[in-house]
Amino acid sequence: MVCYSALVAINDDMPFDSVINQINQHADNSGFIAALDEDLYEPRPNQVNLIKAILLRLDMEQQDESVIKTYTGRITIEHILPQALVNEYWINRFQPQEHVYWLHKIGNLTLISGSKNSEAQHYDFIKKKSIYEKLNSKSSFDLTKDVCNSSEWGLAELKMRHEKMKTQLKKLWLV
Structure with missing residues (x-):
């Protein structure tokens, strides 16, 4: 989900801050750490x-x-x-x-x-x-x-x- 959201934001020519917000919004650090x-x-x-x-x-x-x-x-x-x-x-x-x-x-x-x-x-x-x-x-x-x-x-x-x-x-x- 993180990669997809970031790619959509990039393809939509969103500003860098918006791309970072998409990444942060969909990131699952707790799931990653548990894994x-x-x-x-x-x-x-x-x-x-x-x-x-x-x-x-x-x-x-x-x-x-x-x-x-x-x-x-x-x-x-x-x-x-x-x-x-x-x-x-x-x-x-x-x-x-x-x-x-x-x-x-x-x-x-x-x-x-x-x-x-x-x-x-x-x-x-x-x-x-x-x-x-x-x-x-x-x-x-x-x-x-x-x-x-x-x-x-x-x-x-x-x-x-x-x-x-x-x-x-x-x-x-x-x-």
């Missing part, structure tokens, strides 16, 4: 593309203004805490209900190249990190570099990253 704590990842093509776009936007936000990044190749969404709780590392750090709750939240998602995604699977965090870094050739995604700066991936780290990403998204998109 940031929902499960964002769903394995449907449209939903995956939306989450990928959100993560790419967060990744771009971490760039210096002088850096222009081009994203090429197959980019996939990686669950840091894996989708299956089968590895002892993860079982020792997450209760089953915590796993279900945090699995598809923004704080547990990052970007990697398609080839690395199939390699990372359900490994422990140390092994996943080495795959993300791929023998010292660092990840091209700053979102993933931040994850690689952690020595541990437990509930505290996941919550902290989740809150950081929510704050960044609010700065980007709140009206």
Whole structure:
């Protein structure tokens, strides 16, 4: 509704202030903020593309203004805490209900190249990190570099990253 209202105002040659008023009138900041704590990842093509776009936007936000990044190749969404709780590392750090709750939240998602995604699977965090870094050739995604700066991936780290990403998204998109 926000985009449509803004486009109508622009097409009607309304002054800038009127366009901004249309945006403010139809903005749903409370709905947006609530959605940031929902499960964002769903394995449907449209939903995956939306989450990928959100993560790419967060990744771009971490760039210096002088850096222009081009994203090429197959980019996939990686669950840091894996989708299956089968590895002892993860079982020792997450209760089953915590796993279900945090699995598809923004704080547990990052970007990697398609080839690395199939390699990372359900490994422990140390092994996943080495795959993300791929023998010292660092990840091209700053979102993933931040994850690689952690020595541990437990509930505290996941919550902290989740809150950081929510704050960044609010700065980007709140009206």
